[in-house]
Amino acid sequence: MAIRKIDDRESVPAGPGADARAVLSIVPASGETRGVALVLHGGRSKSFESVRGRHLSPARMLPFARALHNGGARDGLAVWTLRNRYRGWNGKDMSPVQDARWALSHISREHPGVPVYLLGHSMGGLTALCVADHPQVEAVVALAPWLDARTPVKPVAGRRILIVHGTMDRWTSPANSLAYARRADGVAKSVDYVALKGAGHFMFRRVGLWNSLANGFILDTFAARSGHDPRGGADAFRSLLPASAGLPVVL
Known part of the structure; x- marks a missing residue:
């Protein structure tokens, strides 16, 4: 599996810690690229410390x-994994949003018109929902996202959305995530919300179900677009979350 990296400090705005770099790790599709999954990691409320590969937030997303x-x-799905410049959201700077838009611009140049599927955890879930208005984005998975009443739903208009939150999360709010899902219902193309009983923020408990839901949702959406069912991923996902599911689904 050949991994290509893009590392470009000049493509994102400068600021505190201006020597920090956003890094994209790219695993290409086999043959023609029919879709791109962009994976986004979590972080902190405020920090201009550079993100390192050894940090748990980016490492947590590697199995996904x-x-x-x-x-x-x-079947044509490329996987791009973003490592942000900074560990923090950083208030009005919204540092990871800048990085994610930089990553999306690279995807657009290399794969114009190809559908993009976003997968983010915690701060990365918030980031994914904020940048879902990119014209190539078709679906978003937000795992234990960091949301509040001010998080806008307009960017997810016309997109498929899955939010998964553990009922025992003490870092981000399951109630805020469910409230966001209800606000987005009717704006997004579809909204699914799954409450995982007994699971916490860092996805240690019921890890297999976190993965099955997140990856299954993206593969299901990709299958619907491409006409391929990647290794049964669509069927496996829909056995967990039927199309008739309401808000919330408790597993």
């Missing part, structure tokens, strides 16, 4: 990226 590649690469 590997599973997406294993499930979709042979």
Whole structure:
């Protein structure tokens, strides 16, 4: 599996810690690229410390990226994993939003018109929902996202959305996530919300179900667009979350 990296400090706005770099790790599809999954990690409320590969937030997303590649690469799904410049959201700077838009601009240049699927955890879930208005984005998975009543739903208009939140999360609010899902219902193309009983913020408990839901949703959406069912991913996902599911689904 050949991994290509894009590392470009000049493509994102300068600021505190201006020597920090956003890094994209790209695992290509086998053959023609029919879709791109962009994986976004979590972080802190405020920090201009550079993100390192050894930090837990980006490392936590690597199994999701590997599973997406294993499930979709042979049918044309490329997987791009973003490592942000800074560990923090940083208030009005919204640093990870700047980085995610930089990543999306690279995807657009390399794969114009190809559908993009966003997968983010915690701060990365908030970021994914904020940048969903990019014209190539078709679906968003937000795992234990960091949301509040001010989080706008306009960016997800016309997109498929899945939010998964553990009922025992003490870092971000399951209630805020469910409230966001209800606000987005009727704005987004579809909204699914799953409450995982007994699961916390860092996805240690019921890890298999976190992965099955997140990756299955993206593979299901990709299958509907491409006409391929990557290794049964669509069927497996819909066995967990039927199309008739309401808000919330408790698993």
